[in-house]
Amino acid sequence: MLEKIAERLQEVIGKHGTVYRVGGDEFVALVKYGEKREPYVQLAQQIMEVIGRKMEVEEYEVFITTSIGLSFYPNDGEDPDTLFQVAEVALSRAKEFGKNNCQIYVSSMKRSTFKMYHLEKELRKALKNEYLSIEYQPRIEANTNQIVGAEALLRWHHPEWGTVLPSEFIPLAEEGGLINEIGDWVIRKVCEQIHEWQSQNIEVPTISINISAKRFLKKGLYETILQATTDHQIEPSQLEMEITELSLLLLNDLVLEQWRKLQNLGVRIALDDFGTGYSSINSLRKYPIDTLKIDRSFIQYLEENVIDQAIIKALIEMAHAMGTRVVAEGVETKSQLQFLQQCRCDEIQGFLFSKSLPGKEIGQLFIQKMVIPQEMISSEKRKTFNPIHRILLFVTCHPIKQTTDNE
Ligand code: C2E
Ligand code: CA
Ligand code: CA
Secondary structure (H helix, E strand, O other): OHHHHHHHHHHHHOOOEEEEEEEOOEEEEEEOOOOOOHHHHHHHHHHHHHHHOOEEEOOEEEOEEEEEEEEEOOOOOOOHHHHHHHHHHHHHHHHHOOOOEEEEOOOHHHHHHHHHHHHHHHHHHHHHHOOEEEEEEEEEEOOOOEEEEEEEEEEEEEOOOEEEOHHHHHHHHHHOOHHHHHHHHHHHHHHHHHHHHHHOOOOOOEEEEEOOHHHHOOOOHHHHHHHHHHHOOOOHHHEEEEEOHHHHHOOOHHHHHHHHHHHHHOOEEEEEEEOOOOOOHHHHHHOOOOEEEEOHHHHOOOOOOHHHHHHHHHHHHHHHHOOOEEEEEOOOOHHHHHHHHHOOOOEEEOOOOOOOEEHHHHHHHHHHOEOOOOOOOHHHHHHHOOOEEEEEEEEEOOOOOOOOOOO
16 A cells, blocks of 8 residues: 555656655655745645545555645755654644645644634534534344434534544534534534424434533533423433543532433433543442443454453443443444343444434434344445545755745
């Protein structure tokens, strides 16, 4: 794969400069391509496009994304070390923005404000223009294959960047304040969707919503949920809030009071990604958690890892003793399912049953009520083969020339 990438890089850069592989999946290019900055950015875009084309490596179809950082001689540095470092800073910025991104180095103060400004601007635009949407992944009762719930998952379709994954933009939205606005938007949208299903006489199972720690710990979540459910004439008991362990770490009496008020309203609380954070079994005892979601990382190697098997078995037993339901996340194979059934795991969520689907399609599944487990056939596995995040370090060389103030 690296050879193929090198060939493609050579194809684009060849005429204008030299490409070096500096280790791992990092390349450096020294390029002389005119005096203005725009052509370099265009060249970077061309590189991302060419590298992003389908690549066949053995039996895999691989789609590669590229991150590029640019630095310019002599403005950003006058010696190779400085130029290299500065390009690396720009590269790390590019990676933060997600797949296929190119960043030009700007001085440190400008950099962080530029990043937040850019992202917030695009996210705000997305909120306003409905580039954000919600998909739903069903939760299946382990023994009956019946749909007993669904998790609302946020999707961002950027008109130029394509699909941006929540794992890429949620952490950045959390850094700024926008996560709260997005969170409240999700709550309202989900209530609106439930109302729509109900008006079509569809029996809707519990819908769970991811609540970031920041939102959970901020005042007014109770009021927002009450308002949204009242506005859309739905029962709060149709909702479950998924919180992560971070929320538990930062919990105070006021938030706990809000939590209890939500539960009195009928809203269920789930602990998400259990096992990945710092909280212990103790938190199950201490806090009134309705549902425990065991993280995918425990399920992934279940077949071969006897320690994971023992942990899951014990976790389920313990949770049951405390009256907590257990959901296994990221279940992909029938043998994982069988093991979880043996351990009396309550619910299964994962590609074995279904990926997340738009509202209309999941509505049809709710009508059917059941989903039959289907292991992914190899062509589908190909499609979901994780894109490899290529890192391309790109140092461009500006012609040696005194820049004027105007430039
Ligand atoms: P999560 O809450 O753990 O959501 C489950 C993630 O696992 C989803 O990824 C889902 O598509 C993926 N998944 C489900 N089944 C399988 C499987 O069998 N195999 C594999 N490999 N993956 C599976 P997604 O949609 O990319 O979401 C990623 C994370 O982004 C979520 O993790 C959640 O933490 C966050 N997120 C998504 N929507 C929202 C939202 O509305 N608000 C907040 N605050 N966070 C959200
Ligand atoms: Ca979740
Ligand atoms: Ca999870």
